[in-house]
Amino acid sequence: MNTGVFVLLATLLVVAALGVVLARSPIRSALSLVVALFFLAVFFLLLDAQLIAALQVIVYAGAIMVLFLFVIMLLNLQEHPAEMARAGLRFLAGTLASLFLLATIYFTNRSGISNAQGMGAIPDGFDSTAQIAERLFTQHLFAFELTSLLLLVAIISAVVLAKKKLA
Amino acid sequence: MLYRMINPPEISWIAILPVLLLSATAMLTMVADLWTDGPDREGLGWIGLVGLMATAIAAVALWNTKLTSFAGAVVVDRYGLFFTLLFCVAAGLTLLMSMSYLEQTDIRTGDYYSLILFSTVGMVVMATAADLIVVFLGLEVMSIAAYALAGIWRSQVRSNEAALKYFLLGAFATGFLLFGIALLYGVAGTTTLTGIAQTASGATAEQRTLLIAGMALMIVGFGFKVAAVPFHAWAPDVYEGAPTSVTALMAVGVKSAAFAAFARIFMHTLAVMSPDWSAVLWVLAVLTMTVGNVTALLQRNIKRMLAYSSIAHAGYLLVGMVAGGELGGSAILFYLLAYTLMTLGAFSVVIALGRRGQPNENLEDYAGAGFRSPFLGMAMSIFMLSLAGIPPFGGFVGKFYIFSAAVKSGYIGLTVIGVMNSLISVYYYVGVLVRMYMTDGGVEITQPSSRPYLFATLVVAVAGTIALGLFPSTLFEVARQSFLALG
Numbered sequence: 001m002n003t004g005v006f007v008l009l010a011t012l013l014v015v016a017a018l019g020v021v022l023a024r025s026p027i028r029s030a031l032s033l034v035v036a037l038f039f040l041a042v043f044f045l046l047l048d049a050q051l052i053a054a055l056q057v058i059v060y061a062g063a064i065m066v067l068f069l070f071v072i073m074l075l076n077l078q079e080h081p082a083e084m085a086r087a088g089l090r091f092l093a094g095t096l097a098s099l100f101l102l103a104t105i106y107f108t109n110r111s112g113i114s115n116a117q118g119m120g121a122i123p124d125g126f127d128s129t130a131q132i133a134e135r136l137f138t139q140h141l142f143a144f145e146l147t148s149l150l151l152l153v154a155i156i157s158a159v160v161l162a163k164k165k166l167a
Numbered sequence: 168m169l170y171r172m173i174n175p176p177e178i179s180w181i182a183i184l185p186v187l188l189l190s191a192t193a194m195l196t197m198v199a200d201l202w203t204d205g206p207d208r209e210g211l212g213w214i215g216l217v218g219l220m221a222t223a224i225a226a227v228a229l230w231n232t233k234l235t236s237f238a239g240a241v242v243v244d245r246y247g248l249f250f251t252l253l254f255c256v257a258a259g260l261t262l263l264m265s266m267s268y269l270e271q272t273d274i275r276t277g278d279y280y281s282l283i284l285f286s287t288v289g290m291v292v293m294a295t296a297a298d299l300i301v302v303f304l305g306l307e308v309m310s311i312a313a314y315a316l317a318g319i320w321r322s323q324v325r326s327n328e329a330a331l332k333y334f335l336l337g338a339f340a341t342g343f344l345l346f347g348i349a350l351l352y353g354v355a356g357t358t359t360l361t362g363i364a365q366t367a368s369g370a371t372a373e374q375r376t377l378l379i380a381g382m383a384l385m386i387v388g389f390g391f392k393v394a395a396v397p398f399h400a401w402a403p404d405v406y407e408g409a410p411t412s413v414t415a416l417m418a419v420g421v422k423s424a425a426f427a428a429f430a431r432i433f434m435h436t437l438a439v440m441s442p443d444w445s446a447v448l449w450v451l452a453v454l455t456m457t458v459g460n461v462t463a464l465l466q467r468n469i470k471r472m473l474a475y476s477s478i479a480h481a482g483y484l485l486v487g488m489v490a491g492g493e494l495g496g497s498a499i500l501f502y503l504l505a506y507t508l509m510t511l512g513a514f515s516v517v518i519a520l521g522r523r524g525q526p527n528e529n530l531e532d533y534a535g536a537g538f539r540s541p542f543l544g545m546a547m548s549i550f551m552l553s554l555a556g557i558p559p560f561g562g563f564v565g566k567f568y569i570f571s572a573a574v575k576s577g578y579i580g581l582t583v584i585g586v587m588n589s590l591i592s593v594y595y596y597v598g599v600l601v602r603m604y605m606t607d608g609g610v611e612i613t614q615p616s617s618r619p620y621l622f623a624t625l626v627v628a629v630a631g632t633i634a635l636g637l638f639p640s641t642l643f644e645v646a647r648q649s650f651l652a653l654g
Contacts, residue, residue, distance in 0.1 A: 108377070110373060110376050137173045140240070141238065142238075143298070143304055146301065146305070153311050153312050156278055157312060158315075160276060160278045161315055
């Protein structure tokens with residue numbers, strides 16, 4: 001991947017991600033998230049993972065974001081004052097999150113995983129739908145079946161908690 | 168070539184028989200709900216009980232086998248089967264107490280029973296999973312059903328609050344677990360436990376750092392599910408707000424399932440890394456025992472008190488994990504069995520004291536209860552003494568095994584702290600008995616013998632707690648064989 005392209009995209013992604021956290025209006029936060037997710041999709045494209053890029057756009061930037069926006073509009077959230085939590089707690093949470101991020105970067109760097117495996121040649125047929133399907137129906141067949149059960153449970157739970165008749 | 172055939176992996180249907188039976192029962196209950204109405208749906212509970220019985224029989228029949236299925240994603244060994252049986256007992260007793268309890272609530276939906284069974288399916292999957300993705304999916308099946316169950320008493324504000332709190336914090340903790348799984352996958356290139364074990368045993372220094380980061384994140388995720396301090400903040404509110412029978416299932420089933428996966432991954436798959444994780448768990452164990460027991464002293468609501476007590480018991484179980492080895496592992500299994508029976512029993516007594524529109528969950532309500540209902544008094548005494556770890560009950564033997572495992576592994580300091588905590592806990596457990604037998608006042612009690620299902624639950628729990636205390640060696644041998652099946 002061209003370093004210049006990477007730096008440009010990475011900067012834009014970080015700016016969009018900051019927008020999610022810093023925007024005062026929830027709608028703007030959500031829209032910044034759409035932008036961030038699109039840039040993430042571009043990264044997948046640059047890594048030769050076209051299918052994952054497409055899924056990223058369809059599932060996250062599409063379906064999930066529509067849900068977010070829908071909920072925000074449904075609840076009619078206005079610009080909320082920033083002092084949601086006490087300043088001390090916010091500072092503590094921010095510090096912990098930053099430390100966590102730094103630790104992750106440090107460990108990932110030290111592990112050498114970024115140099116050793118990231119730059120390897122792309123195997124033949126990588127990211128083809130056929131290969132993903134093969135994995136799904138062989139190695140991860142049980143997980144695949146179990147997911148259907150998980151979705152069933154989630155549907156029942158949602159209905160139980162949301163249906164109108166109380167008694 | 169435009170297409171190619173995918174060869175499905177070899178599937179051993181026998182191996183997943185318990186999961187299949189249980190899922191089928193859960194779905195049957197869900198469908199049968201369409202044909203039942205009326206205020207109480209005991210019939211659904213009976214369907215569930217029969218299904219659990221069938222599952223338990225299947226698990227016993229498989230006892231002498233060790234099977235893997237679905238390309239190694241599921242492993243059915245004695246360890247998994249031990250937990251399958253444990254979950255059948257826990258879910259069975261929960262269903263039984265629910266059949267009495269639902270009358271005194273406004274819960275009028277048959278989905279209650281199917282959600283309990285679905286949650287149990289998730290627990291069984293967690294205990295028999297040999298792949299981190301399957302562990303995660305099992306955890307989610309179990310948890311999502313539990314979130315909904317916590318909020319199923321919709322006309323109660325505190326039930327709504329419990330569901331929301333549990334859901335938000337639970338989802339947050341799941342994120343940590345997933346992040347940890349992702350890091351382990353990054354190191355090993357596979358999510359199967361065997362593959363990860365191979366990588367861990369020959370790990371280079373670089374791989375070790377990443378493994379440690381992954382383990383740390385997984386400890387946070389599992390620590391939340393077992394309610395270990397400092398990831399316990401949700402437990403008291405959720406335990407207090409959820410319907411009592413659901414609280415019982417959460418305290419017993421969810422915790423055991425989390426320990427089943429936790430112990431399989433850490434004590435078996437990542438056993439070579441134990442010098443790295445046992446120090447962390449040492450600290451967690453001390454914090455969990457101490458904070459749990461000391462805070463329990465201050466509670467006035469029995470469900471909150473039992474919540475802190477269940478936190479403290481998670482601490483004792485962590486001592487078993489720190490101790491490690493054959494003895495520590497078997498002690499955890501035995502302890503979970505004893506803990507299941509005595510905790511379910513204690514929650515049944517809480518239900519027995521409540522009435523419609525009058526939950527009677529304050530400790531003052533227990534005044535004089537021992538005389539108004541001698542059976543309840545006797546049952547509660549046995550559960551409280553067993554929880555406190557006083558002989559001759561199951562809880563004492565469990566603690567004895569845990570602490571002797573810790574001593575054998577050389578953790579003298581940890582054992583001393585554990586025993587001291589155990590002494591603190593005697594104060595609040597016996598405090599309940601003092602109220603029941605030595606103070607006046609209290610509330611009117613419906614005799615448990617007039618509520619057959621609740622009575623049956625109490626009888627089973629009492630009998631189990633005593634049997635574990637009097638004849639521990641047989642069951643400890645079963646627990647030992649189960650743990651050894653891992654290796």
